[in-house]
Amino acid sequence: MSDANTTNAAQTHRGSAGGSASTGGAEYSSAVAAWAAVKLLAGGGASLDWNLPSHVSIASIHCESATEVDDLVLSLAAPGKVYIQIKHGLGFGSEFKKAVDQLVRQFLRPGFSPQNDRLVILTDDSASGSIRTDLKTVLERCRHLPSISKLSEEAGKSEATREAWHRLSTAIDERWKTVSGSVGPTDAELRTFLSCTYLTVCDPTHGRDAHYAIELLKRIGDEAQAAIIWDRLNRQVMTHAVLRTPVDRPLLWSKLEEVGLSVSVRRIPMLRREASLSELFRAMTQSIVDTETQEDRYDASHYVSRTSLDKAFAAFLAGDRALMIVVGQSGNGKSTWCIAQSAGQRAMPTLLVQGERLAADDATFEDTVWRLLDEHVTDRGGRLLAKPEILEWISHTPLLVIIDGLDRAPEPVIARLQPWLQSTIAFLRKAKVKLVLGSRPETFAGAAHLFKSQQSLVYKTNDESPYTVLEDFDEHEAIQAANLRGKPWLSKYRHPSLMAFSGAVEIQDDGTTLSSSEIIEQYLDYRIGDIQMRSGRLRELLDDFVDNIATVLADSHTGQLPRSVVTALIEKDPAAFNALKRGNFLRYAGDWVRVEPDEVSELLAARKIDIAQTIVELASHFEHPLKLGALRRAIVMLARQSPDKAIEALTNVIGVFEQSLDRSARLFAASVFIEFEDWSGLHPLAERLLAEWNITNLVLGVDRYDTFLPIARSSCWSPMERVKLLWRLAGGEYHFEWRQKDWPRIASVMWISSPEVDWAAAMLEAIETAPSDALAFLLDSFDSTLPLMGGDEACIGDLAQGLFFLSSDSLLTETLELLCNRTGRRFATVERLIVERSPQEALEWIRTKGPNALSNHQLLRLFEAIPQRTPLDGPTTQFFQGLANTTKNAAVQLQCLAILCGSGDEHAATRMLDENAITPAHTALLLSFDGDSFTRLVGRLVKRVVDRQVSAELLRGLVHTAPDEGQVAPITTALLTSLQSNPADIAAIGSATECLLYGALKMSTVPPSVAELANRVIATHNAAANRCLIYVTFPTNRAWSPSAEGAKIQRAIAAALAATVTDTENRSLMVSRLMHEPHDPQYAVDLLCKMLDTRSDDALLANTELDPDLLPLYPHASTIVARVKAARPFS
Secondary structure, three states: OOHHHHHHHHHHHHOOOOHHHOHHHHHHHHHHHHHHHHHHHHHHHOOOOOOOOOOOOEEEEEEOOOOOOOOEEEEEOOOOEEEEEEEOOOOOOHHHHHHHHHHHHHHHOOOOOOOOOEEEEEEOOOOOHHHHHHHHHHHHHHHHOOOOOOHHHHOOOOHHHHHHHHHHHHHHHHHHHHHHOOOOOOHHHHHHHHHOEEEEEOOOOOHHHHHHHHHHHHHHEOHHHHHHHHHHHHHHHHHHHHHOOOEEHHHHHHHHHHOOOOEOOOOEEEOOEEEOHHHHHHHHHHHHHHHHHHOOOOOHHHOOOOHHHHHHHHHHHHOOOOEEEEEEOOOOOHHHHHHHHHHOOOOOOEEEEEHHHOOOOOOOHHHHHHHHHHHHHHHOOOOOOOHHHHHHHHHHOOEEEEEEOHHHOOHHHHHOHHHHHHHHHHHHHHOOEEEEEEEOHHHHHHHHHHHHOOOOOEOOOOOOOOEEEEOOOOHHHHHHHHHHOOOHHHHHOOOHHHHHHHHHHOEOOOOOEOOHHHHHHHHHHHHHHHHHHHHOOOHHHHHHHHHHHHHHHHHOOOOOEEHHHHHHHHHHOHHHHHHHHHOOOEEEEOOEEEEOOHHHHHHHHHHHOOHHHHHHOHHHHOOOHHHHHHHHHHHHHHHHHOHHHHHHHHHHHHHHHHHHOOHHHHHHHHHHHHHOOOOOOOHHHHHHHHOOHHHHHHHHOOOOOOOOHHHHOOOOOOHHHHHHHHHOOHHHOEHHHHOHHHHHHHHHHHHHOOOOOOHHHHHHHHHHHOHHHHHHHHHOOOOOOOEEEOEEEEEHHHHHHHHHHHHOOOOHHHHHHHHOOOOOHHHHHHHHHHHHHOHHHHHHHHHHHOHHHOOHHHHHHHHHHOOOOOOOOHHHHHHHHHHHHHOOOHHHHHHHHHHHHHOOOHHHHHHHHOOOOOOHHHHHHHHHOOHHHHHHHHHHHHHHHHOOOOOHHHHHHHHOOOOOHHHHHHHHHHHHHHHHHOHHHHHHHHHHHHHHHHHHOOOOOOOHHHHHHHHHHHHOOOHHHHHHHHHHHOOOOOOOOOOHHHHHHHHHHHHHHHHHOOOHHHHHHHHHHHHOOOOOHHHHHHHHHHHHHHOOOOOOOOOOOOOHHHHHHOOOHHHHHHHHHHHOOOO
16 A cells, blocks of 8 residues: 555544544554654653563553554563553643543453553644643542542642643543443542543654654664655555554564564673664674684684585575585585584574583573673673574574584583474574574484474475585695695595694794605694593593404405494493594494594504505405595505515505406505605516506496506606606596697696696696607607597597697707608607797798708798798898708798798789799788788789789689788789689689679778679679679678668679579579578568569579478568569469
8 A cells, every 4th residue: 555545544544523523633643653663662762651661571562452442552571561542742632531531441342451451542742831830730649649539639730730630530530430330430530530641742743752753763673764764664554554463573573574674672781882683693603713712723814615515505595494514524614514504694593503612501593693692781780681582583584504513502402402403493484594403313213203394394405305514625626725824735634623633733943844644643642632531531542442342443445444343342431432433523424433534544444454465355445434434544654664565555456456457456555655755766666556547437437546646756766767657647538629720729738737637738738848759759659549539530540740849839949850750540640730830930940040051942931831920030021031042942942932922922922922832821911911012912913813824713713811901902903904804714703703792892981993893793694703793792691791881882782683693593592592582672672673674584482482491590481472463463
């Protein structure tokens, strides 16, 4: 309903006589209701009159209620109501009697409580003085008279107050008799009535009361919006008055939020300042973030986004689910993630709660939040509002609460977690809160049924589990986290906690660097020490229990602890087991018990494992990574004590691979190899390990180089040893990456490729350390047809050629020196690509080497690879001029002249044109010139064509590319001259004219000779030549468009063709292209009619029925055909 309609409806409802019913009265009533709405929004922050207790606040307001006093009823948060009769400009007349009548009727209704309820006449400054002053004085005096005083004597002391008392008592007595049907009130009844009856003078339409309302709004909302909110409240309460519906705080919040306005419960008084509840939430969260940062448990600069979990969290926030349960194992980074999300900037207030802060006395989620808020405010010298008001705000405000580490909550909390979760779920169903619970999965073991029964409440990433799982770092996250710490090598640790620990202890105080095994040893010692400190158990007892675990792990086929065996260990020392479990050292996983993290589990097993026997059984362990990890770590630990025995064990592991060619065996052998600290003497084992790479890689699908590349590219090998080891991995390259057409693309991105992860980059790095030998090694593989990964578009030979090409970027001299002495198509191709890519450098090499050092065949092959129009410096120009003058080889001489011509040497161009062996490729070089030079050279060429010394086909070279505007006129003149002299050359000239037109018609001013040339070509009636012009003047490619003048010439040529062409093939081509006309169907119609006029016997439109699938390509075809048939019925 509009505001105008609302006002009119309210006036109609109330009538038009007196009091609040007049137009001014309606405005006044609306303002009073809005004034009450402000006090409602402020809650306990707004003082109430009428002798109500200080802690009492308004719970809801109801305008035009169904009660006796119907103008405004305030329902209180405590028991009781305030019944307000609103009277604008009240005097002692009929409206006063009506007001008293309504008060008396309300008082006498069953259920009215004089102790809790209040009766109020509310008027404004326009009321009579006897009302505003005298009546108010009488009512206040009556409320405080002792029972022994007579009302009739004491209520009024002055003549005015006695008159006011007379009018009031008379009105009460009359109305009492009317309502009760008998006598008036007794003295006790009258005193009770007067004790709860008040007169309030208030005018919120303007002045101090309106100012008070706006100032109060500034304390509970945005100061800049306070006046806007006040105006909105005036209109909103009028709407509810018409609808006769009550309004509570949440409803007002939502109505204001709909129009972009927001208020909260009043600001909380703190020490030297005030804060809103939203600000308190953020402050409480920031306090935790600051503490965690100061105590080095959180570092924002090292935080890595957890891609999968972040995506799920974003979906949770955007969706309608209220509860998200995030689970993960110890050290996965759950707390870090919770802190990072809490610290993030978002419009929704966010509260972070740590599991340790939960209390056994918190019966519900609301209790927890209330207690934490109260503690925070009290500790900072503030005073929180009443609990009901706070809980109402929490229930009806969009909030994000993250509870991290439920598994760290006090034991009494864990013991009664289920009922707490039940009450929390009930709360979430009626609130706007989004709650995230983070913990280890076993924390929720007894509550899984609760989550499964709340399908519509709990966020799920799949259809089965109510849990969103946080795993260890994935590969990308591990790399990013390690890089943020400035230690890329830490990326091998996927466990976040272990990575952080490794980064902290890797470099010791004395400067020594710990090995991976030593770091894990220290991490294990740190973990046991931490558990011992927290549990109070003797370290020796914990160590004994862990040693027993190590023995069981070493004997376990899977590398895990069978649950039955752990049960036996528990019986020996249950306290030690509970301490380790509580410290997240052990966790149950079905029928097994796991040691966390995996690196620690592997280390414990490695201490006790039988290396030789496990290698014999290696094939049976490939599906058990923990067992393989334990064997790997055991061999590495052995290398520190007995290097020879460790190398023997590695040799035996490689032997398992050689016998089976099993990719898992090779991967495992490589992972062991790379952990050795000293590689001296291991080159033969590296060769054996990388042998037959292409076989296992292609057939068995091994991942490409993650483990093997560091072995092959190690600096401990000699340069050629490194090249040959890397070459053993060549079969792992994908075929489509090494197609010849892709070599330039590879070259363009190679600068950002890292030799540490990219095989090609590593190979190029190795080639530079031994260029001559390495490049010669590649040359010997040019003819290899061995396959690459994934297909046959390229083979090992293509890869060798591609690497050779890429090497030329830094080794140009070496590559050209080797290639110039080789013959064969593949060598010539690579040489050409190198020269095309680096022409200036290649020319410098040729010049420095000198012509006598190269054969004519070698020179010719190099010269032909130089791109057209390559600029030459002074020394290089002199070199080619000298060679052109001295060489006796005509082909070499012509190429020298062509190179000089392309650089802008007119003299060389003139000499080149005098050669009989020139081709269109040579005449295309004339486009390097402009102005008079271009005109002279074109004229020389045309003379030779006219004189029949050379073929007219050479004219096509002049339009090999789109000519510049200054070149169009000379070329047009040349073509006209040639056509006039030798009409038989029309086919070549027609083709050249087509190319010329594409450039000429785009000019803003087209030379007149262009249209003349086109008409001359048309006049020859040569079908092939005319077809060339049809392609230009009947275009279907809208990406090319002529200038305005060019378009006129284009249409004129098209019209000439339509009126001239008679051969069937060309006419069909024109019809087909006209059907494409998307912008001007009438233009197509006119040309088709002209064609019909040229040959009326031609069934031009006989085959114009189009395939329905092609109709989108011919949107106007039907229209065109219909119009033509209408214009030329015989068609």
